[in-house]
Amino acid sequence: MLKILSLILHDKRGIFGISTLLFFSLIGIFAPYISPYDPFAIWTPNLPISLRHPLGTDPLGRDVLSQLIWGSRTSLIVSFTAALGIMGIGLTIGLISALSRPLVDEVLMRFTDVILYIPKLPLLIFFALILGRGFLNVVLVLSLTMWPQTARVIRSEVLSIKQRPFIDAAKIAGAGTLKILAIILPHIFPLILASILTLITWSLIYEASLGFLGLGDPSVMSWGTMFHYAFLSGAIYLRNYAPIIAPGLCITLIGVGMNSLISVLEEVVNPKIKEVRRWKPF
Amino acid sequence: MESEIDAFRQDHLVHIIHLKIYFPIKGSVFFSKRYVRAVDDVTFSIEKNKITGLMGESGCGKTTIGRAIVMLERPTEGKIIFEGKDIWKLNKTELKNFRRSVQMIFQDPFASLNPLQTVFGNLSLPLSVHGLSKKSEMRELCARTLEEVKLSPEYLDKYPHQLSGGERQRVCIARAMILKPRFIIADEPTSMIDASIKGEICKLLIELKNKYNLTLLLISHDLSIIRGLSDVIVTMYLGKVVEILSSKKYTEFLHPYSQLLAYASDFSIEDEKLPLKGDVPSAINPPSGCRFHPRCIIATEKCKKEVPSLKEVNPGHYVACFLYDRR
Amino acid sequence: METVLEINDLHVSYFTQRGEVKAVNGVSLNVGKMERFGLVGESGCGKSTLAHSILRLIKPPGKIIKGSICVDGVDILRLSKEDLRSFRWKKVSIIFQGAMNSLNPTHRIGSQLVEAILAHERMRKEEALNKAVDLLKLCGIDPLRINSYPFQLSGGMKQRVVIAMAIALNPSLIIADEPTTALDVVTERKILALLKDLQKKFKFSIFMISHNIDMLVNFCDRIAVMYAGKIVEVAPTKCIISHPLHPYLRGLLRSRDALSRGEFWFISGSPPDLINLPSGCAFHPRCQMIAEKCRRESPTLKEVEHNHFVSCHMVG
Numbered sequence: 001m002l003k004i005l006s007l008i009l010h011d012k013r014g015i016f017g018i019s020t021l022l023f024f025s026l027i028g029i030f031a032p033y034i035s036p037y038d039p040f041a042i043w044t045p046n047l048p049i050s051l052r053h054p055l056g057t058d059p060l061g062r063d064v065l066s067q068l069i070w071g072s073r074t075s076l077i078v079s080f081t082a083a084l085g086i087m088g089i090g091l092t093i094g095l096i097s098a099l100s101r102p103l104v105d106e107v108l109m110r111f112t113d114v115i116l117y118i119p120k121l122p123l124l125i126f127f128a129l130i131l132g133r134g135f136l137n138v139v140l141v142l143s144l145t146m147w148p149q150t151a152r153v154i155r156s157e158v159l160s161i162k163q164r165p166f167i168d169a170a171k172i173a174g175a176g177t178l179k180i181l182a183i184i185l186p187h188i189f190p191l192i193l194a195s196i197l198t199l200i201t202w203s204l205i206y207e208a209s210l211g212f213l214g215l216g217d218p219s220v221m222s223w224g225t226m227f228h229y230a231f232l233s234g235a236i237y238l239r240n241y242a243p244i245i246a247p248g249l250c251i252t253l254i255g256v257g258m259n260s261l262i263s264v265l266e267e268v269v270n271p272k273i274k275e276v277r278r279w280k281p282f
Numbered sequence: 283m284e285s286e287i288d289a290f291r292q293d294h295l296v297h298i299i300h301l302k303i304y305f306p307i308k309g310s311v312f313f314s315k316r317y318v319r320a321v322d323d324v325t326f327s328i329e330k331n332k333i334t335g336l337m338g339e340s341g342c343g344k345t346t347i348g349r350a351i352v353m354l355e356r357p358t359e360g361k362i363i364f365e366g367k368d369i370w371k372l373n374k375t376e377l378k379n380f381r382r383s384v385q386m387i388f389q390d391p392f393a394s395l396n397p398l399q400t401v402f403g404n405l406s407l408p409l410s411v412h413g414l415s416k417k418s419e420m421r422e423l424c425a426r427t428l429e430e431v432k433l434s435p436e437y438l439d440k441y442p443h444q445l446s447g448g449e450r451q452r453v454c455i456a457r458a459m460i461l462k463p464r465f466i467i468a469d470e471p472t473s474m475i476d477a478s479i480k481g482e483i484c485k486l487l488i489e490l491k492n493k494y495n496l497t498l499l500l501i502s503h504d505l506s507i508i509r510g511l512s513d514v515i516v517t518m519y520l521g522k523v524v525e526i527l528s529s530k531k532y533t534e535f536l537h538p539y540s541q542l543l544a545y546a547s548d549f550s551i552e553d554e555k556l557p558l559k560g561d562v563p564s565a566i567n568p569p570s571g572c573r574f575h576p577r578c579i580i581a582t583e584k585c586k587k588e589v590p591s592l593k594e595v596n597p598g599h600y601v602a603c604f605l606y607d608r609r
Numbered sequence: 610m611e612t613v614l615e616i617n618d619l620h621v622s623y624f625t626q627r628g629e630v631k632a633v634n635g636v637s638l639n640v641g642k643m644e645r646f647g648l649v650g651e652s653g654c655g656k657s658t659l660a661h662s663i664l665r666l667i668k669p670p671g672k673i674i675k676g677s678i679c680v681d682g683v684d685i686l687r688l689s690k691e692d693l694r695s696f697r698w699k700k701v702s703i704i705f706q707g708a709m710n711s712l713n714p715t716h717r718i719g720s721q722l723v724e725a726i727l728a729h730e731r732m733r734k735e736e737a738l739n740k741a742v743d744l745l746k747l748c749g750i751d752p753l754r755i756n757s758y759p760f761q762l763s764g765g766m767k768q769r770v771v772i773a774m775a776i777a778l779n780p781s782l783i784i785a786d787e788p789t790t791a792l793d794v795v796t797e798r799k800i801l802a803l804l805k806d807l808q809k810k811f812k813f814s815i816f817m818i819s820h821n822i823d824m825l826v827n828f829c830d831r832i833a834v835m836y837a838g839k840i841v842e843v844a845p846t847k848c849i850i851s852h853p854l855h856p857y858l859r860g861l862l863r864s865r866d867a868l869s870r871g872e873f874w875f876i877s878g879s880p881p882d883l884i885n886l887p888s889g890c891a892f893h894p895r896c897q898m899i900a901e902k903c904r905r906e907s908p909t910l911k912e913v914e915h916n917h918f919v920s921c922h923m924v925g
Contacts, residue, residue, distance in 0.1 A: 481875030
């Protein structure tokens with residue numbers, strides 16, 4: 001594990017990715033101390049960028065920078081938790097599917113397909129309306145709708161590892177399904193890690209979407225809530241773009257950071273295997 | 283339980299009886315179930331303490347039979363009897379026992395080792411599965427098994443990618459030996475090993491077989507390896523057994539296909555002299571009658587219509603060919 | 610003898626994280642016109658790298674460090690990209706290891722053949738198609754199969770398609786890198802017979818690379834032995850069989866002979882790591898007849914008798 005970390009940090013992309021992650025996490029953690037003002041406190045609306053309000057104020061008079069900082073806390077907590085929830089369900093179903101009898105696998109995969117084929121956003125809205133507002137519900141909703149992709153990815157990777165002769169050798173030695181699982185798990189750690197990073201990005205985006213629609217919790221500041229109020233208060237007509245661009249940029253930045261990390265991760269994991277297989281060009 | 287060839291004999295460890303293994307082909311356009319007939323009604327037995335060589339080209343079913351014996355493939359029909367018991371009808375304890383008695387060595391030594399574990403990790407897996415030794419003793423046991431394959435204990439902490447091909451295969455052999463099995467199936471053990479080291483692996487297999495009174499099933503497409511190691515040679519073609527002979531009393535192959543293989547493998551024979559005819563057929567739609575007839579230079583009308591069965595032509599020498607039918 | 614290929618002091622290395630892999634470490638050899646030339650060596654000796662270098666197919670982290678490769682008198686290492694394109698496939702073509710799997714599974718074999726032809730020569734599509742049909746016939750494939758996909762063909766047939774592609778533009782030299790490794794022995798013999806036949810018809814030279822010395826003895830006029838990036842022996846096939854000189858070659862032949870007698874013989878140790886080559890002669894750790902000199906100095910290829918070269922301190 002430590003080897004992987006050091007290899008990642010040797011690559012510029014890795015440094016960028018990890019810094020982005022750390023940066024926003026720290027902002028989120030220390031929000032109460034860093035934020036200049038209370039995000040819901042009202043000042044003069046639509047102020048331009050100034051020293052007192054580094055990102056100006058939104059049409060409702062609230063300081064944009066404070067909203068951004070406090071928002072990062074909620075958005076990140078929601079997306080991290082959701083990512084873990086999605087991975088939890090996806091991993092379990094993917095593993096069960098890959099390691100069970102073909103019939104069970106088939107049934108689980110058809111079920112997965114059903115959820116997968118339903119367009120995400122309407123499904124999310126549907127669940128959100130049923131479960132009601134609140135960020136816990138957002139996490140729940142995301143976990144229940146976004147697991148199919150992950151399940152499929154995990155399943156296909158496990159299936160391909162299952163074909164390899166060393167698994168056959170373990171079976172011949174008498175290993176049962178649980179032991180085989182224990183053997184396979186270390187081989188999919190990098191995949192799980194990379195998937196979680198992707199899921200964090202997607203959860204951020206969907207949280208922002210739900211928040212924008214007001215299905216989150218408008219009484220708690222998040223980046224989605226920022227979009228929500230920006231839209232409601234007509235920030236676009238008023239040409240006050242800060243409350244929209246700022247959170248959008250942050251989400252994009254985190255996304256880019258995650259993708260950088262993932263590409264470094266792939267290279268770190270693969271050349272080990274590539275180097276290890278006797279050099280093909282010879 | 284009777285087979286066509288032998289009555290159930292005490293000196294035979296494994297009996298394969300009317301074994302059929304068909305693999306369904308998915309996604310057929312016309313919804314018809316088509317099958318690859320990998321193993322199509324095979325019956326023979328494996329003698330104790332001998333090396334049986336299973337020979338044939340790729341796709342003849344020999345690897346499938348090997349996998350079926352270790353229960354990695356499920357028979358479509360037929361039985362596999364090990365030490366008197368049907369392996370698919372074993373209870374839990376008997377199954378555990380079976381897993382300790384029968385082991386396998388694979389073709390690709392690198393792919394058959396867990397790359398994320400050290401040699402010790404790979405070797406101790408069978409031990410931990412069977413709860414056979416305490417942690418403190420495991421290392422000692424693994425070191426001693428490594429010595430059997432002529433590797434020093436310092437190899438225990440190496441990873442597979444740090445070893446050469448020959449060393450990896452020796453680790454695989456050590457892993458197969460660690461549970462002290464009675465029967466080992468070696469599936470193309472030398473085909474991915476360099477020519478200068480093949481002899482080393484072969485020599486090791488024979489030494490271990492003699493030292494521990496093992497029974498070996500050697501699967502290979504390489505005739506020189508089969509001839510060099512086997513006591514009994516079983517030739518397969520397109521899912522069927524076409525010849526069985528003892529190599530010690532070896533005189534000549536009698537079946538046209540075995541002869542073709544023997545001539546083709548001998549590069550000192552010029553190309554013009556080889557009886558080459560026809561192309562390799564498919565196992566989905568095998569030829570009618572004797573499967574070899576499209577490529578056989580002495581095929582007759584009868585060969586196209588009827589399937590020959592294995593008949594004892596000389597003591598211990600069985601051939602499935604109408605040429606040797608004595609009526 | 611007129612030469613079609615002249616390699617002079619070629620050095621090719623791969624620069625990996627672990628170090629410099631000296632795959633080709635000073636190789637010089639010639640292949641004559643219409644000659645069947647064989648190269649034998651085991652895994653990791655650099656023979657595939659050598660094959661790829663002749664067509665300048667070495668990609669980073671590999672690099673051709675020094676030396677020259679002359680085909681029909683032209684040093685291809687100094688060619689521009691434009692000229693390289695017209696050189697490839699028209700002067701030299703290659704049949705790769707596992708070539709059957711290098712056919713594009715989603716394209717019909719006819720169109721793949723046509724593509725290969727048109728990529729290197731300007732002609733009308735119909736002409737190329739006719740040529741493709743002729744090529745298939747020459748290689749023993751029913752022209753009706755021109756619209757088949759690779760998965761509909763057997764291994765032997767796929768290899769024939771690859772051979773058809775290789776002879777398409779009538780090159781002077783065809784490099785065959787383990788062309789029959791994945792085939793069963795009967796098909797292997799047929800493919801080799803086909804290659805011999807085509808060679809007589811089209812008068813090209815073949816540079817055949819394999820780990821199977823028996824096959825090379827049957828097929829080639831001259832054989833070179835490669836070990837750890839260097840050529841250690843080159844001689845006409847008759848000499849290779851009657852009096853092999855280099856200890857490695859003798860070891861190979863001996864282990865092969867022993868097996869046919871039911872005995873086992875092998876060369877102890879294993880092929881060296883091309884990053885950490887042994888000092889002096891690369892074979893010395895495994896050699897039975899070493900002297901002090903072998904540990905210190907690396908031997909060079911010397912002509913020991915007519916047309917028979919060996920690189921060994923203990924010979925000649």
